[in-house]
Amino acid sequence: MTESLAQLEAELMPGLAERDEKSFNRLVQTYYGSMLGLARTIVGEAIADEVVQEAWVSIYRALPKFEGRSSLKTWILRITANEAKTRLRKESRTISLEQFDNGGEGILANRFNNQGAWQAPPGAWHEESPETLLINTEMGDCIEHTLHHLPDLQQAVFALKDLDGNSFEAICNILDISSSNARVLLHRARVSLFGKIEHFQETGEC
Amino acid sequence: MLKCKQIVAQASEYIDGDMGLLQKFRFQFHLAMCVHCRRFVKNFTAGIEMIKRLPYDDVSQEQIDCVHRRIAQSKHSR
Numbered sequence A: 001m002t003e004s005l006a007q008l009e010a011e012l013m014p015g016l017a018e019r020d021e022k023s024f025n026r027l028v029q030t031y032y033g034s035m036l037g038l039a040r041t042i043v044g045e046a047i048a049d050e051v052v053q054e055a056w057v058s059i060y061r062a063l064p065k066f067e068g069r070s071s072l073k074t075w076i077l078r079i080t081a082n083e084a085k086t087r088l089r090k091e092s093r094t095i096s097l098e099q100f101d102n103g104g105e106g107i108l109a110n111r112f113n114n115q116g117a118w119q120a121p122p123g124a125w126h127e128e129s130p131e132t133l134l135i136n137t138e139m140g141d142c143i144e145h146t147l148h149h150l151p152d153l154q155q156a157v158f159a160l161k162d163l164d165g166n167s168f169e170a171i172c173n174i175l176d177i178s179s180s181n182a183r184v185l186l187h188r189a190r191v192s193l194f195g196k197i198e199h200f201q202e203t204g205e206c
Numbered sequence B: 001m002l003k004c005k006q007i008v009a010q011a012s013e014y015i016d017g018d019m020g021l022l023q024k025f026r027f028q029f030h031l032a033m034c035v036h037c038r039r040f041v042k043n044f045t046a047g048i049e050m051i052k053r054l055p056y057d058d059v060s061q062e063q064i065d066c067v068h069r070r071i072a073q074s075k076h077s078r
């Protein structure tokens, strides 16, 4: 968590303990986006907003009991994740669990020869800096599309780490997974997204 | 020496600064010898950095109002 967020939480805490409306509004404004980003990965776009709304009701009720063992943000995201999982269970859906049996090269696995050296090495990209890469909105849409088709937990870990900047420690707490699983899931997601960006760079298509 | 495949498998640990000294040394040694993996790590890092810049949507006043309505309702229903 960034220093400014930690500071904001420290400022809001006294008011929140008494359910002061202004402080609560600040809290909603600050974390709604992160919660929505997380909820989407677990329950999908259509009902993510509803799950976040429901999570706020739980958060509002539980606020006086918040003990500060984690940051407020981690606690809020954990409640959101649990709300989303409960919602899945109600609809008889479950988070897809993954086997971690093959290596860490994911969708790039068939790019190597038997000796584990590149058979189809990566090509040079036309634009290599993040700033110029992002100019292309079609690629942005393509990445979003790809992200939402990754397995649920991969999406969730990726959103929490690379889009929302949470630490591995916080992510394990939020999703109830081990830190080694979190690392594997993150890498898988990144490799898949990388594969897509590479494809886009080469063909101009998603 | 590490294989190219292992470089790909360990790339996230490398760019997240999650490696011990020896592992990092072996990783960097491979990069020094292998132009393909240098390019891979460069592109992989650029790709992730780009994605990190995708913005989260801003919260609208309507969404905030909706939270308040939900909380008010839940008080009544208890």
Ligand SMILES: [Zn+2]
Pocket (backbone or CB within 6 Å): A118, B003, B004, B007, B030, B034, B035, B036, B037, B038
């Ligand atoms: Zn190599």
